[in-house]
Amino acid sequence: MNLFSEIEALVRDSLKALQARGALPEQLSLDRVGVEPPRDASHGDMATNAAMVLAKPAGLNPRDVAALLVEELLKSDAIETAEIAGPGFVNLRLAPALWLGLLPTILEQGTGFGDQTGAGKLNIEYVSANPTGPMHVGHARGAVFGDALARLLEKTGHEVLREYYINDAGSQVDVLARSALLRMRETLGEDIGSIPEGLYPGDYLIPVGQELAKNHPDLGSQDEATQVQVAKSVALPMMMERIREDLAALGVAHDFFLSEQSLHADGSVDKSLDVLDTKGLIYKGVLEPPKGKTPPPDWEPQEQTLFRSSDFGDDSDRALKKSDGSWTYFAPDIACHFNKVTRGYTQMIDVWGADHIGYIKRMQSAVTAISEGEASLEVKVCNLVKLMRGGEPVKMSKRSGSFITLREVVDEVGKDAVRFMMLTRKNDAPLDFDFDVVKDKSRDNPVFYVQYAHARICSVLRNARQAGFSEADVTDANLASQNLDPLKDPAEFALIRNLANYPRMLASAAEAREPHRVAFYLMELAADFHALWNLGKERLELRFLQDDDRAGNLARLALLRAAATVLASGLDVIGVTPEDEMR
RNA sequence: GGCCCCGUAGCUCAACUGGAUAGAGCGCGAGACUUCUAAUCUUGAGGUUGCAGGUUCAAGUCCUGCCGGGGUCACCA
Structure with missing residues (x-):
């Protein structure tokens, strides 16, 4: 309450x-x-x-x-x-007593303050990066956003499953396999020259090539289909392992991995399309060329297998099969979401990159159709991240394979800084990630500013112990039982009022699916605390620890511990560690 | 051309899903400062929220139409 x-x-x-x-x-x-x-x-x-x-x-x-x-x-x-x-x-x-009464509540509930219950089951799918290489910074934003949203929804009472959909069946996986095979030949002493156009050039495939050379020495003499098959079976787990490690370095872990390949293998794709077919939502037809001044130059009217997504609010019907008869990506994506529905999820959230915005309506249409309106899919979009250093954008070239990986950024600035900075902008707005800002130790750096507020409170508590308070004096339980009437100043009450806002903020942030609001709230709360600290410079009666004022000191320590508790709780919601000390 | 997002102080962005006099930070002007843990602080100026209508007791927020910026647009992943 x-x-x-x-x-x-x-x-x-x-x-x-x-x-x-x-x-x-x-x-x-x-x-x-x-x-x-x-x-x-x-x-x-x-x-x-x-x-x-x-x-x-x-x-x-x-x-x-x-x-x-x-x-x-x-x-x-x-x-x-x-x-x-x-x-x-x-x-x-x-009445002041009502505000003051909040502090014992926070101290008793600890970081569980603000918890809500009974909001129901929910599936959130995020990252789902293709298992064809290491993750880059663009993925980091989706990973942080998705993970923070998952934590926020758990905090507000949802039972959350964090899901990762592995695109391990498309043609890009064939490219991965061929690239790995080339590295295998390289390992075996062949001069492969430069990596041809259309294959992945990154060094990260060298270990895969070595693995192939070591455990499949005769592979080169097999037919090509077998080679590709074997290379896939070796490369995919290695790529996924790497992705999991990178995510772990960011503090992100999924509960459930769904393989696209498995959806093909067990007939799920056929089955889910049968469901749509029996509802009369699949037909063979020819799509209009996209309206506009410049239809694609190679456009040809072609009969395709189509889903009637325009019945559900999409602008056009959408193809399920390519002209060569193989599935489009849409088909297994439908199976993926049908799979979630059959596992009992009616609330689903997907986190996508901004380049997939045009895909949203068809996916929502498919979910509505296949669940007969029982399930709903929300899609949250993460916009681009631009890396900045020294006032200049960091150059990234995908072609040469010299992109900045997520791991490099985490290693340089730490997971907490990456996580916090990724939430300093609304998810659907472009974000500048500035190395200079993140590494700065001043109030210009929001990560530092918030963590420092927590550390500073911890420091006051350490000083209190030096000043004659026992360990038992400064436990939350003891502080919660103190007479808080010495807290009278408007600046102290301003801090308390902001603490009271925490549960409301969580509720509205969760409802809007906007974890960045937690980060903004923490910046405000930290600002309130630092302001109170600074007032103590001029007005000695506002200093937290004062000589010969044991009752007042205990009351102020109760306020500070409550503030630290909410800071720690909020940081935990966005997956950032509340530090006890800044070094 | 269709659809989606954005347009708020000089700059970067908020505004708790419709509330009161639209807020912070940076920058700029003025002042203070050997500090309980330090990595500053106080204060001032700065706005027709892109434009025009509409709904409402109340609009930055919702609706319509323009203007400007970005993304996306059969089969791609």
Whole structure:
């Protein structure tokens, strides 16, 4: 239970009381009544829009409704003042005891503060990078976003499965196999020259070639299909192993890996398309050329096997088979999502790169069709990451294979910095990742600024022990039982108010599927804390540790521990380690 | 041309899914500063939220149409 929902309940009770005694009409929906922090703290602690929302249906003017509500609310001990303001807001000032009461709650619940329950099962698929090479920084954003979203959804009560779909069946895997075979011949002493166009040039395939040479010495004499088959079976697990290691270095781990190959092998692709076929959603037909001024030069009308995705809001029907009769990528993707549905997931989230935006509608159409509307797919898109160093973009050339890998970035700046920075921008907006900023030790670096706030509080606690407080004095349990009345200053209450916002922030961030809000919240909370610290420079009575003021010190330590707890909790939601000390 | 995203202070971005006088940081102006853990602090200026309509008690937020930027557009992965 958080403070805002408590006060909201109080407002509703007051409104019901007014209805009961006939001051307001019986039939009045309270659905849109809300309580929120005012934008300007001088307006009070909380504000409700009740009067404005209810005025029209009640046939009254907003300020009259507000006057009734104010009178009723003031009957409660929780409300110190209630004032009508602006077009009909009711501004509330809470009894200080209510705010102070939040601190023991946080100290007792620890980093579990803000946890919610009962939000249901949910499947989130993210990364799903092709197993044809190491992950690059672009993948890092999807990985961090997906993982942070998964943590956020767990925090807010979902039972989450983190899924990775392995594209191990397409033609790019053949390219992988051929590239590995070339490396095998190289290992065996053949001069292969430069890597031909169309094959993967990266050095990371050399170990695969060595592995092939070592364990399949006769492979070169086999027919080509066999060679490719064997090379795949060796290369794919090695690539996936590498991907898992890279993800682990970022603190990302999936619960479930679904192989595309397995969907072909066990007939899942055929089966899921049969389901659509029996609903009459598959037909053979010819697509219109894409509308516009420049149709592709090689466009030819062609009969294809199509899915009626335009029945479900897509702009066009979509091909399931290529002109050569093999499956398009869409077909096994349908099977992949059908597989999730049959495993009992009706809430699905996919995290994709921005270049796949045009694919969203058809996939959602397919999910709706194949689940008869029972399941829903949300697709969250991650935009590009631009690496910056010394004010210049870091040059990356895919062709030469000299792209910056995820691992290089993590090794240089650490997983915490990568994770935090990836969440300093909305997921669908482009992001600059600036090495200079991330490595800076100043408030310009948000990672540093937030972690430093936590470390600084830990430091005050260490000082407290030096200053004569015992280990037992400074446990959260003991601090929670202290008299908190010495906390009086507006700056202290500003910090408390922001702590009270944490559960609401989590709920709205989860609902909007926007984990970056957690990062922004943490920056604000850190700013509030640092501001309080800085006030202590000028105003000695605000210093956390003061001589001959044991009661006051304990109360302030309780506040600091509560702040550290929420910082640690929020950092945990985005997968960043709360440091105890900055070195 | 269709669809999607974006347009907010000089710059980089917020704005808790419709709330009050649109907020931070950087930069700029002015001042303070051997500090409980330090990697600064205080304060000032700076805005017709791209434009024009509409819905609403209330619009940066929702709807429509323009303008400008980006992405994407049979079979590709």
